[in-house]
Amino acid sequence: MPARAAAAVIQQTRRHHAIEHATIHLLAARFPRVTLAGLSDPWGFTLFGRVPCQAVEDAVGEALLRLKAGEEEIAYHPNCGTSLTTKILLATAAAIVGSAGSRRTLFEKVTVTAGLVTLGLLIAGPLGMRLQRLTTSAAVDGLGLAEIVPVGEAHRITFISSH
Numbered sequence: 001m002p003a004r005a006a007a008a009v010i011q012q013t014r015r016h017h018a019i020e021h022a023t024i025h026l027l028a029a030r031f032p033r034v035t036l037a038g039l040s041d042p043w044g045f046t047l048f049g050r051v052p053c054q055a056v057e058d059a060v061g062e063a064l065l066r067l068k069a070g071e072e073e074i075a076y077h078p079n080c081g082t083s084l085t086t087k088i089l090l091a092t093a094a095a096i097v098g099s100a101g102s103r104r105t106l107f108e109k110v111t112v113t114a115g116l117v118t119l120g121l122l123i124a125g126p127l128g129m130r131l132q133r134l135t136t137s138a139a140v141d142g143l144g145l146a147e148i149v150p151v152g153e154a155h156r157i158t159f160i161s162s163h
Contacts, residue, residue: 012042014137016159018075020045021136022063023157025074027051030059044146044158056155057148067140075138082135083128090120090127 020038027036027049036049047056066074077083098113146158 009042011137012161013040014135015140015143016040016042016045017136018067018138018140019060019063019143019157019159020047021077021080022067022071022074023047023056023059024077026059026062027055030055044156046151047155047157048153050153051155053148053150053155056157057145060145060148060157064140064143064145067138072138075136076129076132078125078129080128080132080136082132083125086128086131087121087124090124091117094120 017040020040024036024038024047027034027047031049031051034049034051036047036051038048039046063074094116095113098116099109101109104112142162143159144162146160149156149158
């Protein structure tokens with residue numbers, strides 16, 4: 001795949017990722033006890049969670065409107081895979097560093113590891129939200145809803161582009 005085509009695929013996925021997050025924010029406010037998750041791709045995203053199709057359609061429509069109106073903050077979500085991966089990687093690195101060294105006692109390794117993992121988790125939250133700027137783009141102008149198809153307890157949402 002040529003670099004230009006690859007860049008276009010990545011950009012589309014980043015835009016759909018923003019709509020996915022915004023949709024989840026809106027649905028979570030309306031259905032606080034429902035577990036929601038999403039997976040974005042170049043054509044749209046799949047929303048996992050037991051919510052009515054009409055509620056999904058309403059949330060996607062509102063998400064598009066709000067993002068197009070400049071409400072960029074709803075494009076980022078603290079439970080995004082990017083944020084979770086950041087936490088996992090920092091905690092793992094802290095555990096490896098903290099448990100290294102043959103001259104330290106087990107107690108020393110445990111206390112150093114616990115301290116480093118705690119520090120890693122404190123840093124990971126804000127860092128993960130910043131890293132989402134690489135995986136998500138709130139610039140959704142030119143995108144419109146194509147269709148929503150229920151698939152079991154999930155919904156497949158696809159978009160059309162006027163560009």
